[in-house]
Amino acid sequence: MEASRESHGTPGYPRSVRSPRGEARRAELLAAVAGDLKVNGLADFSLRRAARAAGTTHKVLLYHFDGAEDLLGQAIASLREGRIANAMSAAAAHDTLSERVRAIWPVLMEDATGLRVIDQAIGLAMYDPQRYAHLANDASALYRGPLISLCPSEWSEQRREEVAELILATMRGFLMEWQTSRSAVRIDPALSALVRALEREETADA
Incomplete structure (x- = not known):
């Protein structure tokens, strides 16, 4: 699992928390990543794998989440x-x-x-x-x-x-x-x- 190497991105979610559009996009990304985890498990999880599953880039994920570990924890919670x-x-x-x-x-x-x-x-x-x-x-x-x-x-x-x-x-x-x-x-x-x-x-x- 590669979360430790990509877990220190710039915190992004607070920048979009006031925007309904940002909230909707964040929920959409989270659902896609959770779906990937459900199928493929936690092995080799990384921001880049999550980005592929969500059809976006790891930089977009870093805009909405505080890093790989934050994204992983929230996807598992969902x-x-x-x-x-x-x-x-x-x-x-x-x-x-x-x-x-x-x-x-x-x-x-x-x-x-x-x-x-x-x-x-x-x-x-x-x-x-x-x-x-x-x-x-x-x-x-x-x-x-x-x-x-x-x-x-x-x-x-x-x-x-x-x-x-x-x-x-x-x-x-x-x-x-x-x-x-x-x-x-x-x-x-x-x-x-x-x-x-x-x-x-x-x-x-x-």
Whole structure:
């Protein structure tokens, strides 16, 4: 990956932040780069590769983004946001936390290419935390709020946060198992155990 060699371009996005046209162009570029990542992964990512995918030049990307690492982080975030939106849409059809979590899992698992990119980002954060820890930390921040919102509103803030962290950590383990084995043999019973635990949590105060 070549992001480190091209990550110090002149910050450009603030120059276009007030322009609707600039905002639209930036969103268009980001979508194109995210699409390239989804297909080709993170290996050999660079501004020049991103520019080819977006049909532009690396100088144009530097006008809208603060460098390769900024562009990479925002493209990965956009992929995550799409997965979260789909998962929350599936959860909205259910009334209880346990049912919502069960509904989320197939949505998170079905997008294999997007999941591959996101897992590569987590691996990069583990390999070089000094530079890329934000790729993992940003993921936690993106997921935490939606998961908290799935919890019963009458619960205390602390309780909702604790349960959301439990769901997040467990789902991450499931996704890692799915990526490495492509088998649900161990995941299915573990998911059922998580659902039962959440059912008990929901009825604890009844």
